[in-house]
Amino acid sequence: MDCDAxxxxxxxxxxxxxxxxxxxxxxxxxxxxxxxxxxxxxxGVRSAMPTYQALKLCPxxxxxxxxxxxxxxxxxxxxxxxxxxxxxxxxxSLDEAFLDLSGTERLHGAPPAVMLGRLVRRMKxxxxxxxxxxxxxxxxxxxxxxxxxxxxxxxxxxxAETADFLRDKPVRxxxxxxxxxxxxxxxxxxxxxSDLLRWDQADLTARFGSMGTRLWHLxxxxxxxxxSAHEPIKSISNETTFNEDTANPDVLDGHLWRMAEKVADRxxxxxxxxxxxxxxxxxxxxxxxxxxxxLREPTQTADTVYRTARALFDQVSGEGPFRLLGCGLSHLVxxxxxxxxGDLLDPGAEQRERxxxxxxxxxxxxxxxxxxxxxxLR
Amino acid sequence: xxxxxxxxxxxxxxxxxxxxxxxRNTIPILANVLIEADGxxxxxxxxxxxxxxxxxxxxxVERAGATTVSAITLHEIVRKLPDGAQVTxxxxxxxxxxxxxxxxxxxxxxxLPKEDFPVMAxxxxxxxxxxxxxVLRRLFDKSKFAISNEETRYYLNGVYMHVSDAxxxxxxxxxxxxxxxxxxxxxxxxxxxxxxxxxxxxRKTVGELRKLLDDDDTEIAVSxxxxxxxxxxxxxxxxxxxxxxxxxDYTRVIPAGNTRKMEVDAADFAKAVDRVATVSSERSxxxxxxxxxxxxxxxxxxxxxxxxxxxxxxxxxxERLEIGFNAKYLLExxxxxxxxxxxxxxxxxxxxxxxxxxxDQSAVYVVMPMRV
Numbered sequence: 001m002d003c004d005a006x007x008x009x010x011x012x013x014x015x016x017x018x019x020x021x022x023x024x025x026x027x028x029x030x031x032x033x034x035x036x037x038x039x040x041x042x043x044g045v046r047s048a049m050p051t052y053q054a055l056k057l058c059p060x061x062x063x064x065x066x067x068x069x070x071x072x073x074x075x076x077x078x079x080x081x082x083x084x085x086x087x088x089x090x091x092x093s094l095d096e097a098f099l100d101l102s103g104t105e106r107l108h109g110a111p112p113a114v115m116l117g118r119l120v121r122r123m124k125x126x127x128x129x130x131x132x133x134x135x136x137x138x139x140x141x142x143x144x145x146x147x148x149x150x151x152x153x154x155x156x157x158x159x160a161e162t163a164d165f166l167r168d169k170p171v172r173x174x175x176x177x178x179x180x181x182x183x184x185x186x187x188x189x190x191x192x193x194s195d196l197l198r199w200d201q202a203d204l205t206a207r208f209g210s211m212g213t214r215l216w217h218l219x220x221x222x223x224x225x226x227x228s229a230h231e232p233i234k235s236i237s238n239e240t241t242f243n244e245d246t247a248n249p250d251v252l253d254g255h256l257w258r259m260a261e262k263v264a265d266r267x268x269x270x271x272x273x274x275x276x277x278x279x280x281x282x283x284x285x286x287x288x289x290x291x292x293x294x295l296r297e298p299t300q301t302a303d304t305v306y307r308t309a310r311a312l313f314d315q316v317s318g319e320g321p322f323r324l325l326g327c328g329l330s331h332l333v334x335x336x337x338x339x340x341x342g343d344l345l346d347p348g349a350e351q352r353e354r355x356x357x358x359x360x361x362x363x364x365x366x367x368x369x370x371x372x373x374x375x376x377l378r
Numbered sequence: 379x380x381x382x383x384x385x386x387x388x389x390x391x392x393x394x395x396x397x398x399x400x401x402r403n404t405i406p407i408l409a410n411v412l413i414e415a416d417g418x419x420x421x422x423x424x425x426x427x428x429x430x431x432x433x434x435x436x437x438x439v440e441r442a443g444a445t446t447v448s449a450i451t452l453h454e455i456v457r458k459l460p461d462g463a464q465v466t467x468x469x470x471x472x473x474x475x476x477x478x479x480x481x482x483x484x485x486x487x488x489x490l491p492k493e494d495f496p497v498m499a500x501x502x503x504x505x506x507x508x509x510x511x512x513v514l515r516r517l518f519d520k521s522k523f524a525i526s527n528e529e530t531r532y533y534l535n536g537v538y539m540h541v542s543d544a545x546x547x548x549x550x551x552x553x554x555x556x557x558x559x560x561x562x563x564x565x566x567x568x569x570x571x572x573x574x575x576x577x578x579x580x581r582k583t584v585g586e587l588r589k590l591l592d593d594d595d596t597e598i599a600v601s602x603x604x605x606x607x608x609x610x611x612x613x614x615x616x617x618x619x620x621x622x623x624x625x626x627d628y629t630r631v632i633p634a635g636n637t638r639k640m641e642v643d644a645a646d647f648a649k650a651v652d653r654v655a656t657v658s659s660e661r662s663x664x665x666x667x668x669x670x671x672x673x674x675x676x677x678x679x680x681x682x683x684x685x686x687x688x689x690x691x692x693x694x695x696x697e698r699l700e701i702g703f704n705a706k707y708l709l710e711x712x713x714x715x716x717x718x719x720x721x722x723x724x725x726x727x728x729x730x731x732x733x734x735x736x737x738d739q740s741a742v743y744v745v746m747p748m749r750v
Contacts (some may be wrong), residue, residue: 293529296556311530336681342746343557344631344730345531 001082001119002059003131004151006095008037009062013128022061026051030323031241034066038151042278048347071095074127076375081122085115090227095131098139100227113156120154137162140223142171162221166193174218176211184208193219232332237278238262239326245284247320254378256313257306259327261376264302267329267359273298273338274329277308282324289316298331303352305329380468381415381444388465391433394614395424396453398586399433410446411469412495415439421495424449426579430498432615437536441604444492445469447476455485469562498617502534503601503608507570509550511598514609518584520563521740523710525581526556533623537584539607540576540625541567545739546673548572553628557653557746559707560631561714564740574602578621583607590614632744633730636723640669640694644715644735650688651712657684657703663705669724670693673681678705679750694699694744704749711743 003009007025022040026033032103033054042148043058046335054061054189075094081156082089085108088100101112105272108115116133123129133147141162147157156182157165170192172182190196196219217223238259246252256279267273278292291312299305343349362371379570395411412423421439423430429574455478459465463480469489489538492651514736518537520669526534534556542551542564547671549564587609590598599609606616655663658680668675672694677687689739701724711733712720 035568177424294527296526296558308530322622342728342730344555344560344746345534345557345626345628 001097001099001116001131002146002150003078003123005037005041005198006072006074006129007066008040008064009129010070011067012037014070017091018062018064021062022058024051024054024061025064027067036061047268050366051346060236060308068325077127078123078129078131080342081126085119088227088229090229097261098142098227117154120152121202130244138221138223139225139227140174140218141221143175159221159313159319165334166221169193171196171215171296172196174215181211197249200323209343223240233297234271235278235328235330235332236266236270236274237280237326237328237330238266239280241282241324244323245321245323250323250378252259252317252320252322253310254375255286255325256309256327257302257375257378258308259325259372260306263329264300264305264325267300267332268335271335272299273335275299275331276329276331277305277312278326278330279309279316280324281313281319281322282326283319284321285324286323289319291316292330294331298333299329300335300338301353301356303349303356379415379445380441381420381437381439381466382464383420383464385456385459385461385463385465387429387435387437389453391420391422391435392449392453392456394431394433394589394661395422396427396449397589398429399449400426400522401450405511407446407490407494407496407613409448410490410495411449411452411467412446412492412497414444414492415467418617423469423495425496425498426582427496428580429586429616429618431586431617433645434613435531443469443471445471445476445489446492446495447487447489447643449583452478459483465642485574494594498645501606502605503603503606505571505574505602506599507568507569507574508568508597508599508668509568510594512594513550513565513568513598514587514598514600517550517563517565518579518587518591520714521552521554521561522581522584523555523714524556524559524561524743525584526554528556530558533625535580536578536580536621536749538576538578538625538628539574540603541571541574542622549740550574555626555628555631555744558704559711559746560628560744562628562632562742562744568600570601571575574624575604577602577604577607577624578623580618580621583616583618586616586618590616630743631730633723633732636725636729636732638669638699638724639694640722640724641693641719642674642690642722644712644720646690647720648709648712650690651705651708654678654686654688655709658705659683664700664702664748664750665705665708666700669696669699669701671695696724697726699724700750702748703730703731704748707745711745714741714743 003029008023009079011023022043023037024033024040024045025035031051033045033047033334035333038060040061045054045058061081071094082097084098086104087100105111109138113135116135120131120133123131125312130152132146132150134142134155135146136142136157139158143159145157148155171177171185171190196215201216204216208215238314275298276292276294278290279289282288293308294309399409410425414421418436421435422433459480468477474489476487476489521537525536527674528534538553540551543546544564548567549688550567553562554561590609590611596611599610605620606617607620612735651665653677654676655665658678666677672692674692675687679685692741715735721734721736727747730744730746735741
């Protein structure tokens with residue numbers, strides 16, 4: 001199930017004045033389009049498009065700042081409806097999820113297609129939101145099917161018609177085959193699924209590694225990945241696009257701290273700690289720069305994330321001005337494995353960690369703005 | 379160039395060269411060894427632009443000259459030749475080939491012009507001294523385990539070799555630390571080393587240097603400048619850039635006021651730590667040390683996988699103490715002790731602990747505890 005222009009639909013539902021206007025959800029003048037409603041999409045606006053470009057295509061667009069709480073609430077309501085169908089739900093994002101309906105026909109007294117039809121009808125009548133359904137015998141095909149007739153789509157790819165369906169489709173249909181992947185495949189003469197079918201599994205694997213093995217199976221419409229409710233989180237990251245490009249180290253330092261704090265907050269909420277810290281920067285000309293470094297012990301504190309990212313930043317700070325800064329934490333492990341050995345050369349580290357834990361407690365009680373680092377105000 | 383050389387001499391020289399060469403190279407010439415034949419010697423030179431090694435070997439030089447060839451390929455060939463073989467190297471600069479002949483084996487290798495080979499600029503050394511191989515071996519062997527891998531604190535990615543004051547006067551001192559443990563090893567100050575600037579010898583250089591130090595009778599000529607360090611035997615010269623950074627003030631890290639003293643047989647201790655740590659699969663496994671009158675209980679409690687406990691007889695007369703350490707750090711430190719008992723000096727469960735061998739102040743280790 002994939003909601004149609006989810007954020008924009010929530011906004012239109014909550015503000016009927018927007019109903020027949022092109023609505024774009026995005027952050028600020030310098031950001032990118034997060035979601036565009038279908039009216040805006042007709043004009044060529046796409047997700048992840050820079051705001052200025054979207055404005056050029058669609059000057060009368062109404063820009064709305066994202067209200068994540070509202071979307072999260074709607075998402076929870078949809079989730080509850082899906083849970084009436086099956087416990088095997090794998091959410092991909094707030095507005096998209098895999099549902100495994102195998103073996104539920106006897107329980108519901110109706111086949112999955114009917115139950116899914118009822119689900120989208122309920123979403124429309126009770127929540128005023130629409131979604132598209134892709135029904136098939138595995139995740140790969142279900143995802144492909146859900147995109148076929150958007151919005152308010154309902155597509156089924158049955159086992160018998162799988163081969164016919166895939167034959168002339170381009171390989172970029174495969175989630176995970178991006179621009180570079182397409183190019184590599186094209187070099188091998190692979191454009192469509194029927195091209196893929198001509199390859200031996202061993203040859204594909206030799207050329208493309210584990211992706212090759214996967215391609216061989218996908219070419220035959222095979223995908224054995226289960227719908228798993230608990231896909232482990234691989235990384236936590238946060239980034240921000242500035243209102244104006246900046247090379248000012250103080251301003252950038254403030255952004256870096258706030259990003260580190262957000263990353264640490266999420267790690268703490270999920271009870272995770274990470275061993276690798278990543279710094280991401282975008283220069284004024286949109287070229288990207290990223291640096292990462294490993295820690296000896298996993299961490300979940302904003303202090304360590306910030307200090308590590310700061311050291312990375314110091315290596316590249318001269319390459320500004322920048323338009324975007326992000327920071328991330330990966331190679332995640334359960335929090336109890338986080339570093340608990342002090343640092344001989346940094347005797348203040350333990351004290352700073354205690355201060356951070358205390359700060360967290362104060363915020364929990366009195367709100368996020370109850371106590372701030374001076375650095376956060378930069 | 380044409381020369382004939384004993385296989386074992388060639389193997390030794392080429393082995394040293396190929397180990398300096400980086401396996402993943404973007405500059406082709408850096409994968410090569412520069413072979414220069416002149417008089418009755420042939421020299422083999424390899425570099426990764428930070429380290430340069432020059433090895434001299436006796437050879438029958440028929441025609442002087444020079445060329446460069448893949449260090450790894452040449453090493454592989456020589457390694458596979460039968461022991462005792464006589465090897466002939468012939469360079470054909472017009473064809474860009476080096477022929478390697480031994481017995482009935484014949485190889486032809488692609489070469490690159492010797493002019494392209496980067497030779498490290500020579501340096502003015504501010505200090506020259508000589509030290510017996512066993513002295514340097516001890517300094518670096520006992521300190522290198524504590525070298526850091528952290529890229530952000532790059533100045534910890536080596537051994538800090540410098541002159542320092544100790545109780546008995548000035549010493550030649552090597553220090554390494556990664557922030558969790560620290561090793562400080564002293565040796566008598568060799569004549570001529572007094573004016574030596576402190577330098578951070580990079581990890582890779584320490585590894586390469588080790589190969590010069592195997593023979594107890596060798597005297598190593600050491601030259602030091604602000605930017606470079608050189609270690610030389612009559613046949614081998616290792617020159618390296620030093621890490622451009624400031625080593626932190628480690629002296630304030632070494633606890634002076636730790637009074638709770640535990641003495642234990644280092645081998646028994648290490649084995650016990652190793653045994654109890656088996657039950658935990660985490661990367662940073664914490665071992666808890668519970669100390670009471672002449673008794674040490676080591677324990678590991680891994681909620682997911684199990685628990686272990688072991689008791690050891692030790693000499694300890696202070697009040698009860700519980701303190702946790704990373705098992706790996708304890709093992710590494712205990713394995714540095716080779717003659718006497720290990721002496722641990724604790725303060726509290728949150729403070730750095732000091733370890734030394736008996737009463738020997740010339741090798742001191744500090745390790746940071748973990749919360750357990």
